[in-house]
Amino acid sequence: MALSYLVWMLLLSLVGGLGVEGVGLACNWGTISTHPLPPDITVKLLKDNGFNKVKLFEAQPGVLRALGNSGIQVMLGIPNDFLAPLASSVGFAVKWVSQNVSTYVSKYGVDIRYVAVGNEPFLKTYKDSFLQTTFPALKNIQAALIKAGLGEKVRVTVPLNADVYQTDSGLPSGGDFRSDIHALMISIIKFLSDNDGPLTINIYPFLSLYADPHFPVDYAFFSGNSTPIVDGSISYTNVFEANYDTLIWALEKNGFPSIPVIIGEVGWPTDGDSNANLQYAKKFNQGLVNRILRGQGTPKRSDAPDIYLFGLLDEDAKSIQPGNFERHWGIFYFDGTVKYSLDLGKNKTLVPAKGVRYLERRWCVMAPEANIADPNLTESINYACTYADCTSLGYGSSCSRLDTRSNASYAFNMYYQTMNHQKDSCKFSNLSVITSINPSQGTCRFEVMIDVGKHDTRATSSSAGGLQNLAIRVIFVLILIIYGGVC
Numbered sequence: 001m002a003l004s005y006l007v008w009m010l011l012l013s014l015v016g017g018l019g020v021e022g023v024g025l026a027c028n029w030g031t032i033s034t035h036p037l038p039p040d041i042t043v044k045l046l047k048d049n050g051f052n053k054v055k056l057f058e059a060q061p062g063v064l065r066a067l068g069n070s071g072i073q074v075m076l077g078i079p080n081d082f083l084a085p086l087a088s089s090v091g092f093a094v095k096w097v098s099q100n101v102s103t104y105v106s107k108y109g110v111d112i113r114y115v116a117v118g119n120e121p122f123l124k125t126y127k128d129s130f131l132q133t134t135f136p137a138l139k140n141i142q143a144a145l146i147k148a149g150l151g152e153k154v155r156v157t158v159p160l161n162a163d164v165y166q167t168d169s170g171l172p173s174g175g176d177f178r179s180d181i182h183a184l185m186i187s188i189i190k191f192l193s194d195n196d197g198p199l200t201i202n203i204y205p206f207l208s209l210y211a212d213p214h215f216p217v218d219y220a221f222f223s224g225n226s227t228p229i230v231d232g233s234i235s236y237t238n239v240f241e242a243n244y245d246t247l248i249w250a251l252e253k254n255g256f257p258s259i260p261v262i263i264g265e266v267g268w269p270t271d272g273d274s275n276a277n278l279q280y281a282k283k284f285n286q287g288l289v290n291r292i293l294r295g296q297g298t299p300k301r302s303d304a305p306d307i308y309l310f311g312l313l314d315e316d317a318k319s320i321q322p323g324n325f326e327r328h329w330g331i332f333y334f335d336g337t338v339k340y341s342l343d344l345g346k347n348k349t350l351v352p353a354k355g356v357r358y359l360e361r362r363w364c365v366m367a368p369e370a371n372i373a374d375p376n377l378t379e380s381i382n383y384a385c386t387y388a389d390c391t392s393l394g395y396g397s398s399c400s401r402l403d404t405r406s407n408a409s410y411a412f413n414m415y416y417q418t419m420n421h422q423k424d425s426c427k428f429s430n431l432s433v434i435t436s437i438n439p440s441q442g443t444c445r446f447e448v449m450i451d452v453g454k455h456d457t458r459a460t461s462s463s464a465g466g467l468q469n470l471a472i473r474v475i476f477v478l479i480l481i482i483y484g485g486v487c
Helices: 004-016 039-048 059-066 080-088 088-106 136-145 181-195 205-211 237-255 279-294 379-385 404-418 461-486
Strands: 026-031 051-056 073-078 113-118 155-157 157-162 165-167 175-177 199-204 229-231 233-236 262-265 306-309 363-366 434-435
Touching: 026 039, 039 051, 039 279, 051 059, 051 306, 059 073, 059 080, 059 088, 059 157, 073 080, 073 088, 080 088, 080 136, 088 136, 088 205, 113 136, 136 233, 157 279, 165 237, 175 181, 175 237, 199 237, 233 237, 279 306, 363 404, 379 404
Parallel strands: 026 051, 026 306, 051 073, 073 113, 113 155, 157 199, 199 262, 262 306
Antiparallel strands: 165 175, 229 233, 363 434
């Protein structure tokens, strides 16, 4: 009896260590980085922090292989550039599904649950570029999934920005879809409903604050301290719930009161703007995680939607057309180090990535003897920031308070790191020098990049999952032996 009890405790300990218990979290995994965290390390990071669902923006072989047999459910995205060929040819859709869905499901054990066709294709800034191709592409991908025998396992969806609906009254109850795309939206929603697919919406309270300096700050968070917006019998104290319920009102008005809704992206950036900082990001994301752990819905829908945090890691090569903050949405820095603590429930907090290897601890800085009045300085800084990420230097950002010399050093170092410490990458008209002393100061981090060429990729998440499954089987064999002996 004592031995069997010990074995059971060992089994429970092992299963608990695999993250089976507890509420799972979902997030977006973007990879637009000059030095991306290796996929196997990223998958381990996801699992270590309790993420059991992930949304990808495109099909990348290394990423998908790393997710094989990981226990993580996948929403696989299709970039907008693929919409036109997918819309024009069912054959192209069949080939895409075969190469990027069927292969990874059957050969690698990737748990693909959704294919996300396009990414916010109806944004007003796209000027109707994808209005004619999104719905045909959606239908062709659905047909391809059915042809591949995956129609019941893998659902289709279209991640849309919250600007596809609006309210003329300023209240959620006034919600309806934009007049210019109303008929198209109804056609897409009906198609999703007929095929058991969810509607996916991205909601960004941060952008409300970014776009309007007079937006009430507290209303962007979940603290309940803001002046409520009263809509009939409902009082809204945060923009997330008001925005989501505006959508639900729009769905109800158009005959779709119960279609499942997924929040495809929601989060808060940590740099690149005065409102994008660690304190606000922690406040917002902790409130969001608390809602997820409680299974909390909204006044119009008590059932909590699936919510994918945006995002997992910073991406230093993303377009900054929306703003400098665009490269800083991660709850982790680019290398998987923790930005701020989050209470994940059950006495768990965020833990960093393990096994990350870096370039040598060297930085490129402005030489002590260099003169800030040197006529080549401005041109050198501009050159460095053309090819490297200098968004942390912007107004209100983490490095905005540097003096001229440190400002130049930051730019030089980002170029040096981005170029992998290559020969001559720290030569800026005799203005720079290499140092082994970390020049970081205050909130400003002088990075050392990941050495993407020196990672041991033998222990992938797939093999790790196999070892874990083997360990479970061994424990069960021990149990059978023990109870067999007793009998």
